Amino acid sequence: MFEIKSKRPASTREDNRLSTRGGENGRVGIIKLKNGEIKTPFFMPDATRGFVRSIDNEILDKKIGLEAILINTYHLYLNPGMKIIKEAGDAHKFMNWPLPLLSDSGGYQVFSLIHKNPKLGKITDEEVIFRSPADGSKHILTPEKSIQIQFNLGVDMMVCLDDPPPNDYSREKIASAVERTISWAKRCKVEYEKQIKKRKISNEDRPLIFGVIQGGEYLDLRKHCTEELVKIGFDGYGFGARHIDAEGKIMEEVVRETAGFIPENSLRFALGVGTPEDIVKCFSYGWDMFDCVIPTREGRHGRLFLRKSNFQFSIFNFQKNTFYETININNGKFKDDFSPISENCDCELCAHHTRAYLHHLFSSKEPLGMRLASIHNLKFYADLMGALREN
């Protein structure tokens, strides 16, 4: 399932779909999935609602070279709803994305909606009651339901419903979120086995399932959570909640140590990571897969990631300015800057347009600008992953 192929000594496990070879300074590998193989490390753009905003799926694959994208259980369940997805066949067919898909469980919505604004829902040990921010309608999500939906989406990788608390919650509250996450993970696994059996899915074709590690900044809680999840047994483990502190700095020790708690043969998924430098750091700690809204959201807001020469960074020296820089194309100074966006990029933006033109697209609020910037940034992320794989 997962094969690690770094320079480090191999430690392959019996299941030939998933083997690893890696070390302290990052590892590379291959995951074999129903809808294709993915080389690790890899980055997935967030197609939360079934689309990467403004970009046609074909561009993601053919022009940018992305191998997998992330969709969200909660959002697709609300809209268009599972009836439509089933009529289409599954999420792949609905979206016309034949390559691997990973669905997030909706757990993050617990965090971003309810923990931030309790009026929008309620979390109990049994279930999560959401109120849709769009129309106020009420919805219930349980661990079982989340897994069922993800099977119906037909994804290649799925994630257990978890409870990600804000990092500034008390230790007590975070500890109780850990316990709830563990108990939900058990229920997810039971439901997962049930669905595999019921749907008669072969081991070759079965989707991978990820548990999510909570515990905030407390290493012992992260360790405890990991150990309990490992007992349940998952194909991979995610770093849950946020990996950064209130100042936006990566919690290096927690992220590094948590990777170490996870068995080497399992996939390590750094959810919501992150900035390019955070990804490089996480990679060096042993994390394999990433997803984040940064390249697309910041692209839509005018920030462009520009790599320096040919990604000449060392994984021991991955400060921002050593291997890339950013510009905000909205800045007035680009009004008459007729140079290319980046000399080191061959995306359709860099191949055809000047900074002055992109500035004009943005100041005209032309969607093409956001689209081109998103494509450029995703290409940057995809190229970064390629560089890590070859490093």
Next chain:
RNA sequence: GGGCAGGUGGCGGAGUGGUCAAUCGCAGCUGACUGUAAAUCAGCCGUCUCACGGCUUCGGGGGUUCGAAUCCCUCCCUGCCCA
């Protein structure tokens, strides 16, 4: 020539005696964005000062008043209507 309406900061447009350096929108400048409630959000936006604070403003000029963008006189300008 006559009648009516009006001239406010880059633009549009509030304000019609004090709490006005002047609501608000646009434009402009800057920042933020991390399992997407985000094509969003925040700050600045007369001038000098890092700031406290100061200085000069509401077509021009002159008055009234303790005090005027707001009231009066006059000049200039714009739009519409009638000759």
